[in-house]
Amino acid sequence: MSSTTTTTTTTTTSLTTHLTLLTLLSATTLYCFYKSRRLKPSSPSPNPTTRPGKLFFISQTGTSKALAKHLHNLLISNNLPFDLVDPKTYEPEDLHNETLVIIIASTYENGNPPSNGVFLSDWLSESVEDFRVGSLLLSKCKFAVFGVGSRSYGDMFNKVGKAFSTKMRALGGVEIVPFCEGDVDEGELDREFGVWSEKVVRVLKTGEINELVAENCEEFIDESDYDEDEEEEVETEIVDLEDIAGKSLKKKDMGMVTSNGKKNGEKVMVTPVIRASLTKQGYKIIGSHSGVKICRWTKSQLRGRGGCYKHSFYGIESHRFVICISFNNVFLV
Ligand SMILES: Cc1cc2nc3c(=O)[nH]c(=O)nc-3n(C[C@H](O)[C@H](O)[C@H](O)COP(=O)(O)O)c2cc1C
Numbered sequence: 001m002s003s004t005t006t007t008t009t010t011t012t013t014s015l016t017t018h019l020t021l022l023t024l025l026s027a028t029t030l031y032c033f034y035k036s037r038r039l040k041p042s043s044p045s046p047n048p049t050t051r052p053g054k055l056f057f058i059s060q061t062g063t064s065k066a067l068a069k070h071l072h073n074l075l076i077s078n079n080l081p082f083d084l085v086d087p088k089t090y091e092p093e094d095l096h097n098e099t100l101v102i103i104i105a106s107t108y109e110n111g112n113p114p115s116n117g118v119f120l121s122d123w124l125s126e127s128v129e130d131f132r133v134g135s136l137l138l139s140k141c142k143f144a145v146f147g148v149g150s151r152s153y154g155d156m157f158n159k160v161g162k163a164f165s166t167k168m169r170a171l172g173g174v175e176i177v178p179f180c181e182g183d184v185d186e187g188e189l190d191r192e193f194g195v196w197s198e199k200v201v202r203v204l205k206t207g208e209i210n211e212l213v214a215e216n217c218e219e220f221i222d223e224s225d226y227d228e229d230e231e232e233e234v235e236t237e238i239v240d241l242e243d244i245a246g247k248s249l250k251k252k253d254m255g256m257v258t259s260n261g262k263k264n265g266e267k268v269m270v271t272p273v274i275r276a277s278l279t280k281q282g283y284k285i286i287g288s289h290s291g292v293k294i295c296r297w298t299k300s301q302l303r304g305r306g307g308c309y310k311h312s313f314y315g316i317e318s319h320r321f322v323i324c325i326s327f328n329n330v331f332l333v
Helices: 002-039 063-077 092-097 115-129 151-156 159-170 189-206 208-220 228-235 272-280 296-302 309-314
Strands: 053-058 082-085 100-106 142-149 180-183 284-286 290-292 324-326
Touching (some): 053 063, 063 082, 063 142, 063 189, 092 115, 092 272, 100 159, 115 159, 142 151, 142 189, 180 189
Parallel strands (some): 053 082, 053 100, 100 142, 142 180
Antiparallel strands (some): 284 290, 290 324
16 A cells, blocks of 8 residues: 555656656747747848939929939839939038939029029039049949030030039049930920930949949049058048037038038038048048048058159158148148
8 A cells, every 4th residue: 555655656756857847848948939039130131231322403493303203203113212302401411422323403594503403513513622522532422414404505505414414523423324415495305314314224223333333433543542551541530529529510500611611600621521531532630620641652661662753763751751731721741
């Protein structure tokens, strides 16, 4: 009797142990499964490099705006993401971040842009003229321009569209389809615009763009200005206190800062766009007043690989100096 009781007790204990172990194992499995689900992203994260292109219309009485809307529909129906943008709501300081820009621009009185494009146009002109900005500012940007005007205005015909194309190129932009001039009076504006638009879409879709970019980049990037070390230097940009405070100069501050970089009437020496451009060229920005870059010949001389003509021809040891550019246009050697 006693033996039977002992056997029953042992069996019950063993069963309880098994059940406990089974429960523990199941709980662990469930926990691991739950954790693995939490860690696994539910869907692939979107590609951070894809930024919609910008389609600007510069228009007084609506012709360019209507054409831009047509093109926008065409682009979207071809799975080419673009934002239709009125430049008067756009901050040109952001332009160096754009990779695709299309501009439909009308010319208005005395060859000037319609009012919604004046700021963008002036900003580009000033950037082209500003020696600190340089021709690499828009090197990531592929663009195309269509001009709307009337031949009856003679030399002023499509002056604005032409100027946009020229200025974008001067800042390093890569023109993917040649500039096209539409004539509202004697030309076949709609047909010409249709043909040009198809070409833009084709280039964007087929990737012909890549070949063009590769070719054009060679023109714009002067390798003598760069070497391997400078690319690394770009990463270690000095941070300005103004930027830490988040006070970069923007169009929305226009009450105080004008398009030519004046703040409360005083010249601002390094605007964000100048900073970006100089950094691309390998300069280190000092505070908000100066930029420094070591000439590649200086590095070459210090490494014993030969220096520039000043040393070879005249024996001047310029590699012993650092050249500074002060933004108030004074050069210090
Ligand atoms: C007052 C006025 C001035 C114009 N000046 C020029 C000009 O200098 N050059 C040009 O090519 N077209 C000129 N045009 C023609 C315009 O570009 C044309 O009317 C165009 O369709 C206007 O485009 P929008 O409707 O997008 O503003 C002028 C038109 C007007 C009404």
